[in-house]
Amino acid sequence: MTSLPRLSPGQPTIRIRQGLSRALPLAVALVLGACTSTPLPPWPAPGAKVVPPKTQTAAPLPSGAATPADQPVAATAVPIAAGTSAAPLETAAAAAHFPDPPVQYDTPGLQPGRRAFSTNAEVSDWLGDLARAPQSGVNARLMDLGRSQGGIAIQALALNAGARGGDKSPQSNGRPTVLLVGQQHGDEPAGGEALMVIARELAQGLLEPMLQRINVVIVVRANPDGAASDFHATANGTDLDRDHLDLRTPEAQALARLINTVRPNVIADVHEYPVAALKTAEGDWLPGYDVLLQYATAPNVPGFITKAAQEWYLRPMLKALDASQLTHEWLYRLESSDNGLSAVTGDALPQTLRNLGGLQNAVSLEIASRGSNLGTAHIQRRVHSLVLALSSVLRSTAERGGDLLQVQTFVARDIASKACQGTVAIQASPTTSQRDLSLIDAETGALTSRKVSWTSTLQLQTSVERPRPCGYWLAGDSAVAEPLRMLGLQVMRVAEAGSILTETFPSGAAGTPAPEVLRQTVDAPAGSYYVGMNQPLANVAAAALEPGTGFGYPGTGRLAPGASTRVINNPSLVFDDTE
Numbered sequence: 001m002t003s004l005p006r007l008s009p010g011q012p013t014i015r016i017r018q019g020l021s022r023a024l025p026l027a028v029a030l031v032l033g034a035c036t037s038t039p040l041p042p043w044p045a046p047g048a049k050v051v052p053p054k055t056q057t058a059a060p061l062p063s064g065a066a067t068p069a070d071q072p073v074a075a076t077a078v079p080i081a082a083g084t085s086a087a088p089l090e091t092a093a094a095a096a097h098f099p100d101p102p103v104q105y106d107t108p109g110l111q112p113g114r115r116a117f118s119t120n121a122e123v124s125d126w127l128g129d130l131a132r133a134p135q136s137g138v139n140a141r142l143m144d145l146g147r148s149q150g151g152i153a154i155q156a157l158a159l160n161a162g163a164r165g166g167d168k169s170p171q172s173n174g175r176p177t178v179l180l181v182g183q184q185h186g187d188e189p190a191g192g193e194a195l196m197v198i199a200r201e202l203a204q205g206l207l208e209p210m211l212q213r214i215n216v217v218i219v220v221r222a223n224p225d226g227a228a229s230d231f232h233a234t235a236n237g238t239d240l241d242r243d244h245l246d247l248r249t250p251e252a253q254a255l256a257r258l259i260n261t262v263r264p265n266v267i268a269d270v271h272e273y274p275v276a277a278l279k280t281a282e283g284d285w286l287p288g289y290d291v292l293l294q295y296a297t298a299p300n301v302p303g304f305i306t307k308a309a310q311e312w313y314l315r316p317m318l319k320a321l322d323a324s325q326l327t328h329e330w331l332y333r334l335e336s337s338d339n340g341l342s343a344v345t346g347d348a349l350p351q352t353l354r355n356l357g358g359l360q361n362a363v364s365l366e367i368a369s370r371g372s373n374l375g376t377a378h379i380q381r382r383v384h385s386l387v388l389a390l391s392s393v394l395r396s397t398a399e400r401g402g403d404l405l406q407v408q409t410f411v412a413r414d415i416a417s418k419a420c421q422g423t424v425a426i427q428a429s430p431t432t433s434q435r436d437l438s439l440i441d442a443e444t445g446a447l448t449s450r451k452v453s454w455t456s457t458l459q460l461q462t463s464v465e466r467p468r469p470c471g472y473w474l475a476g477d478s479a480v481a482e483p484l485r486m487l488g489l490q491v492m493r494v495a496e497a498g499s500i501l502t503e504t505f506p507s508g509a510a511g512t513p514a515p516e517v518l519r520q521t522v523d524a525p526a527g528s529y530y531v532g533m534n535q536p537l538a539n540v541a542a543a544a545l546e547p548g549t550g551f552g553y554p555g556t557g558r559l560a561p562g563a564s565t566r567v568i569n570n571p572s573l574v575f576d577d578t579e
């Protein structure tokens with residue numbers, strides 16, 4: 001048995017039995033937390049404030065422009081709000097706002113006359129060909145991430161430049177890594193086609209100067225079963241983009257293992273949103289934006305990560321879209337009620353890839369093009385808008401990579417140093433205001449600015465917070481130790497029984513005063529687990545293990561009652577290193 005010396009106040013005493021290898025990442029986190037803060041890079045001048053996506057009018061058609069040849073395609077209409085219904089067609093007048101772009105893309109699914117998008121076999125062949133014969137100076141490696149529920153391979157293409165000794169490892173060349181993920185929802189085809197384009201441009205050297213400064217990992221199709229059947233969810237009906245915390249599906253587990261392996265500094269999650277008319281007393285309204293986007297907005301996402309997303313990624317992306325006359329707005333859904341139109345931005349729950357990525361200290365973006373249910377209508381424009389947005393993400397990382405790495409080093413140290421100190425946000429509410437949105441009259445095709453009630457997670461108000469614990473104890477028969485490790489957390493197995501001071505928040509009946517917090521000393525038996533908050537991903541631990549949230553493991557049934565508890569002292573425990 002080997003003992004480590006007692007650490008600085010506020011940190012637990014850690015002793016490891018049968019070796020130190022499992023303790024090293026945790027020990028490193030503790031040392032980093034005690035280091036002097038890394039100076040942060042300068043931000044843009046105070047006068048250059050963040051400008052949110054502005055409400056725009058669609059670019060007018062050139063004089064004499066022809067109506068797009070695509071015929072209206074029946075929409076798989078899903079009512080957006082109770083009491084509403086969706087129109088099945090996009091009229092020619094509405095479609096005229098979205099002419100084809102000046103470039104044409106030629107993936108298998110975008111060939112002239114093609115009525116189906118790229119098949120899973122064609123995607124696999126495309127990536128395999130790029131991996132086998134990249135441009136000179138480019139390293140391309142095909143990664144097998146596992147199998148979908150239907151047995152289809154989930155693959156990633158890892159790319160970087162061959163300089164510095166031809167290093168193919170994204171973790172060891174000192175460059176930031178960008179992860180691009182497409183088709184978590186199988187019925188959103190433009191994202192997959194756009195990522196095939198990006199993969200080819202990188203592998204064939206068209207974007208090679210960027211690869212001198214960044215690594216790129218591309219998952220073209222995260223949900224191949226859904227893509228094969230044009231189905232939104234996975235084969236068992238799970239919404240993949242709501243499974244990144246629970247990790248119940250093999251598809252979510254594959255992405256978690258990939259993220260834990262390549263440790264991306266930037267994540268771009270590519271989607272499409274449906275075109276469905278919202279019926280109101282004043283008419284039927286269609287969404288009018290080429291691109292909807294949002295960065296991570298979960299409680300406890302570090303402020304510096306949010307600021308980097310705003311200043312270094314959002315601003316240049318909007319500029320690039322504006323230059324190509326592509327309209328944009330925050331990610332939102334439109335609703336109607338007796339009180340008029342209202343819009344709600346993307347949620348703040350940590351189950352999504354966007355929000356969980358922010359809690360993992362990555363700049364994490366969700367980018368959605370218009371038209372998941374329009375078949376091949378506007379497909380070139382849909383792909384083009386995503387290619388431009390993703391190219392901007394890559395360019396921003398290449399230009400700001402050094403600053404980003406510096407900020408993320410600071411954030412990791414800062415989070416690891418806060419165990420047992422301060423507070424952690426448990427629940428937060430969005431803020432409300434008024435906003436003008438550009439909507440299309442579904443009957444006439446006229447583009448109109450409409451004022452809506454705007455509910456936004458871009459500014460959250462913390463409604464419940466608690467003292468930040470020192471860690472979390474898990475029962476020995478817990479089934480969550482492995483999912484937590486997949487998420488990148490250090491999970492230590494208790495080797496010898498020891499005492500811990502715990503804190504429990506009982507739930508009272510509705511309408512009654514909250515019960516008093518229960519604090520007690522309990523025994524942590526051998527074989528149980530401890531997840532310390534003195535590690536860079538502590539905010540992920542809080543999202544997964546805090547009770548009373550509805551989305552954490554205690555609330556979703558992943559942890560049985562009494563199988564976990566908050567630890568509020570610095571436990572003197574012996575941990576096993578035999579797993």
